[in-house]
Amino acid sequence: MLVNGNKWLHRFVDSLLIILGLMLMGVMMKQIIEIGQEVFWIKGEFDVVIDKVLSFFLCFEFFTMILRYIQEDHHIPLRYLIYICITAILRQEIGHHTTALNTLLVSLSILLLVITLALIQWMTHKFQTSSEDHYSG
Numbered sequence: 815m816l817v818n819g820n821k822w823l824h825r826f827v828d829s830l831l832i833i834l835g836l837m838l839m840g841v842m843m844k845q846i847i848e849i850g851q852e853v854f855w856i857k858g859e860f861d862v863v864i865d866k867v868l869s870f871f872l873c874f875e876f877f878t879m880i881l882r883y884i885q886e887d888h889h890i891p892l893r894y895l896i897y898i899c900i901t902a903i904l905r906q907e908i909g910h911h912t913t914a915l916n917t918l919l920v921s922l923s924i925l926l927l928v929i930t931l932a933l934i935q936w937m938t939h940k941f942q943t944s945s946e947d948h949y950s951g
Contacts, residue, residue, distance in 0.1 A: 824888055828884060831883065831884060835877055835880045835881070838880075839877065842870060842873045842874060849870065865909055871901075875898060875901065875902075879894070879898065896931045896934070897931075903924055903927075
């Protein structure tokens with residue numbers, strides 16, 4: 815009984831995520847058209863174009879996260895969330911940089927996330943090799 819309810823819940827969540835993904839695709843197509851208009855016809859300001867490109871990549875990131883969630887059997891790996899955090903911080907810094915101290919703090923936060931990512935990779939590799947040695951011996 816619980817297994818059937820769990821399958822139903824996964825199907826319901828998947829269908830909602832597919833609807834959300836389709837909506838994001840529509841928004842991304844609209845943003846591509848707006849970027850093209852700003853660049854080729856309107857000759858908009860550089861800041862406006864950059865903001866539209868950054869918001870396009872934000873939608874693209876959400877779309878890939880939805881796909882990844884479904885592909886990874888309804889979970890998102892931690893390293894993937896760290897990648898998303900790094901790109902979000904970089905996107906924020908590119909679009910809205912302010913003072914030198916703010917840039918330094920943003921750089922330190924990115925460095926901290928990269929170190930965390932390296933530690934996760936190292937620990938994953940270490941535990942995989944140690945468990946293989948344990949079972950092969």
